[in-house]
Amino acid sequence: MAGMALGKNYDGQSCALASALEVIGERWTLLIVRDALYGVRRFGDFQAHLDIPKAVLSQRLSTLVEAGVLERRRYQETPPRDEYVVTPVGQELWLPVLALAQWGERHLSTRGPHRLFHHVTCGGRLEPTSYCRTCGGLVTLDEVEMRPGPGLAGDTRQDQVSLALRTPHRMLDPIP
Amino acid sequence: MAGMALGKNYDGQSCALASALEVIGERWTLLIVRDALYGVRRFGDFQAHLDIPKAVLSQRLSTLVEAGVLERRRYQETPPRDEYVVTPVGQELWLPVLALAQWGERHLSTRGPHRLFHHVTCGGRLEPTSYCRTCGGLVTLDEVEMRPGPGLAGDTRQDQVSLALRTPHRMLDPIP
DNA sequence: TAACACGGTTCGGTGAATGAACTAACATGG
DNA sequence: CCATGTTAGTTCATTCACCGAACCGTGTTA
Numbered sequence: 437m438a439g440m441a442l443g444k445n446y447d448g449q450s451c452a453l454a455s456a457l458e459v460i461g462e463r464w465t466l467l468i469v470r471d472a473l474y475g476v477r478r479f480g481d482f483q484a485h486l487d488i489p490k491a492v493l494s495q496r497l498s499t500l501v502e503a504g505v506l507e508r509r510r511y512q513e514t515p516p517r518d519e520y521v522v523t524p525v526g527q528e529l530w531l532p533v534l535a536l537a538q539w540g541e542r543h544l545s546t547r548g549p550h551r552l553f554h555h556v557t558c559g560g561r562l563e564p565t566s567y568c569r570t571c572g573g574l575v576t577l578d579e580v581e582m583r584p585g586p587g588l589a590g591d592t593r594q595d596q597v598s599l600a601l602r603t604p605h606r607m608l609d610p611i612p
Numbered sequence: 613m614a615g616m617a618l619g620k621n622y623d624g625q626s627c628a629l630a631s632a633l634e635v636i637g638e639r640w641t642l643l644i645v646r647d648a649l650y651g652v653r654r655f656g657d658f659q660a661h662l663d664i665p666k667a668v669l670s671q672r673l674s675t676l677v678e679a680g681v682l683e684r685r686r687y688q689e690t691p692p693r694d695e696y697v698v699t700p701v702g703q704e705l706w707l708p709v710l711a712l713a714q715w716g717e718r719h720l721s722t723r724g725p726h727r728l729f730h731h732v733t734c735g736g737r738l739e740p741t742s743y744c745r746t747c748g749g750l751v752t753l754d755e756v757e758m759r760p761g762p763g764l765a766g767d768t769r770q771d772q773v774s775l776a777l778r779t780p781h782r783m784l785d786p787i788p
Numbered sequence: 789t790a791a792c793a794c795g796g797t798t799c800g801g802t803g804a805a806t807g808a809a810c811t812a813a814c815a816t817g818g
Numbered sequence: 819c820c821a822t823g824t825t826a827g828t829t830c831a832t833t834c835a836c837c838g839a840a841c842c843g844t845g846t847t848a
Contacts, residue, residue, distance in 0.1 A: 446643065449643065449662075451643075451646070451713070451726055451727070452713045452714070452715075452716030452717040452720065452721055452725070452726050452727075453642065453643065453646055453709060453712055453713040453716060454643060454716075455716040455720040455721065456712045456713065456715055456716030456720065457642060457643070457712070459716075459720065460712075461637075461639070461642070462804095463637070463804090463805075464805095466629065466633060466637070467622065467625065467627075467629065467630060467633070470627070470629055471773065473753065473783060473784065474758065474773075474777060474781065474783065474784075474787060475781070475783070475784050475785045475786045475787040476773055476787050477786055477787070478825085478826090479825075479826050479827075480824085480825060480826075481771075481772060481773050481787065481788070483826090484771040484772065484773065485769075485771050485773035485774060486625070489805070489806050489807065490807095490826080490827065490828085491805085491806080491807095491827085491828075491829085492804090492805065492806080493827095494826080494827060494828080504719070514813095514814070514815090515813055515814040515815075515824090515825075515826095516813075516814085516826095517825070517826085518826085522784065525719050527753050527784075528715055528718070528719070529715060530742070530753045530756075530783075531711045531715075531740055531741070531742055532708055532711035532712040532715060533629060534742055535707045535708035535711050535740070536629055536632045536633070536636075536708040537627070537628045537629040537632065538628070539628075539632055539704055539705060539707075539708060540628030540629060540630075540631040540632030541628040541763070542704070543680070543701050543704070544628065544631040544632065544635065545628055545631065545763055546763070547762055547763045547765060547766070548761060548762040548763045549628070549761035549762065549763050550627055550628050550760075550761050550763040550764045551627070551628075551758050551759065551760060551761055551763075551764065551777075552758070552759045552760075552761045553756050553757070553758055553759075554756070554757050554758075554759060555744040555746065555747065555749070555751050555755055555756070555757075556755050556756065556757045556782070557747070557755060558744060558746050558747040558749075559746065560744040560745045560746025560747055561744075561745050561746070562742050562743070562744060562745070562751055562756065563742070563743055563744075563745050564707055564711070564740065564741070564742045564743075565707070565740070565741055565742075565743055566706070566707055566710055566738050566739070566740045566741075567738070567739055567740075567741055567743070568731040568734060568736040568737075568738060568739075569736045569737050569738070569739055570731065570734050570735065570736020570737070571731065571733070571734040571736055573731070573734075575731050575738055577649065577703050577706045579731055579732050579733060580706075580729050580730070580731070580732065580738065581729070581730045581731075581732045582650065582727050582728070582729055582730075583727070583728045583729075583730055584726075584727060584728075585724060585725035585726050585727055585728045586723055586724040586725065587717070587721055587722070587723045587724045587725050587726035587727075588726045588727065589723060590723070593661075595657075595660040595661050596657060596660065596661075597647065597650075597652055597657050597660065597661035598661060601650060601727075605650065605651070606732070607649055607650065607651070607706075608649065608650075608651050608698065608703075609651045610651045610653055611650060611651040611652050611653070611657065612657070638835095639835090639836075640836095654794090654795090655794075655795055655796075656793090656794065656795075659795095665836070665837055665838065666795080666796065666797085666838095667796085667797070667798085667836085667837085667838095668835090668836065668837080669796095670795085670796060670797080690844095690845070690846090691793090691794075691795095691844060691845040691846070692795095692844080692845085693794075693795085694795085789848100790847105790848085791846105791847085791848080792845105792846080792847075792848095793844100793845090793846080793847095794843100794844085794845090794846105795842100795843095795844095796841105796842085796843090797840105797841080797842075797843105798839105798840085798841070798842090799838105799839090799840080799841095800837105800838100800839095800840105801836105801837085801838095802835105802836085802837075803834100803835090803836080803837095804833100804834085804835075804836090805832100805833080805834075805835090806831100806832080806833075806834090807830105807831100807832095807833105808829105808830090808831095809828105809829085809830080809831105810827105810828080810829070810830095811826100811827080811828070811829090812825100812826090812827085812828100813824100813825090813826095814823105814824085814825090815822100815823080815824075815825105816821100816822080816823075816824095817820105817821090817822085817823100818819100818820090818821090818822105
């Protein structure tokens with residue numbers, strides 16, 4: 437993605453997804469996060485693995501450090517060398533990364549899954565799910581209702597969609 | 613994101629995440645999908661709600677239709693009007709969208725959540741989780757091991773990271 | 789018959805991505 | 819002591835995507 441660093445962002449969307457995309461929605465960023473979750477830490481390793489222009493990598497790493505996703509850490513003094521380590525905030529991106537990757541595996545992959553993720557304690561395969569805190573069941577989209585929350589307070593948009601979404605709404609129900 | 617439509621893509625990444633990002637990783641695309649999951653269907657509604665340039669919206673909708681995420685459907689003949697409806701493949705993007713939005717709520721939101729997602733049958737709040745198929749437990753990143761799968765067969769990369777990731781690897785363990 | 793609505797396409801200007809070249813700090817080998 | 823190499827960048831010219839405004843075609847309404 438482009439134009440998000442200075443001024444041209446998703447402002448006015450009143451949506452946490454838009455905020456998230458301002459941090460991790462630019463080109464290359466989520467692949468950098470994925471590599472960092474694998475354990476890649478050094479500038480040169482990111483660059484060699486991703487085939488990304490150095491200037492872009494440098495800028496993305498700075499953005500991620502600023503957003504609290506990565507932490508820049510001096511690991512030796514002579515010569516001075518820094519590494520980029522995933523913070524707890526960055527570790528929580530594991531779920532969206534896994535969910536997106538598995539969507540790609542299911543619908544865009546040809547020769548079967550590229551990488552499998554297993555639970556170390558029992559060896560079972562991982563699955564990302566959306567589950568219900570109250571009844572504990574797995575929930576599919578047709579059982580989901582959106583309700584406006586307190587963060588929507590400052591939303592002044594007047595288009596039909598924004599108006600409709602300020603009241604509870606069943607997912608996939610046509611708007612308006 | 614930029615440069616993904618013609619030739620300049622994430623090729624050589626041997627990764628389902630990269631494939632997924634080629635479809636839904638461009639600027640605005642995931643916000644369009646989110647709106648479509650809410651039930652937005654018409655060109656003008658997307659445009660009014662997102663404040664997106666028409667040319668970009670037009671191109672993104674075409675890409676999403678081509679990828680099988682949306683279906684373009686004639687809903688009236690005079691005047692001829694089409695709508696864009698989420699396919700089952702697109703509905704499966706619900707989980708990554710929810711996971712990303714909740715990450716944004718937790719770490720980037722100021723006034724509390726913008727939108728809450730509830731289970732219609734019991735009213736409980738939704739939570740995206742990564743869970744283990746075998747033991748049924750919820751799994752955090754430090755309990756995850758990556759193992760190479762059959763789709764990795766054609767991978768000929770020789771950098772240190774690619775070599776290390778062709779063998780089972782505990783997440784967050786430093787590479788190389 | 790004129791104005792309007794919808795769903796786009798076309799166009800010029802701006803800014804980001806790209807690859808190649810260059811820099812700086814230090815290490816290593818002869 | 820000097821040449822070469824490694825790491826982590828920065829600088830630069832070119833290319834390309836995003837942007838907003840204007841325009842277009844079809845059909846509808848006043």
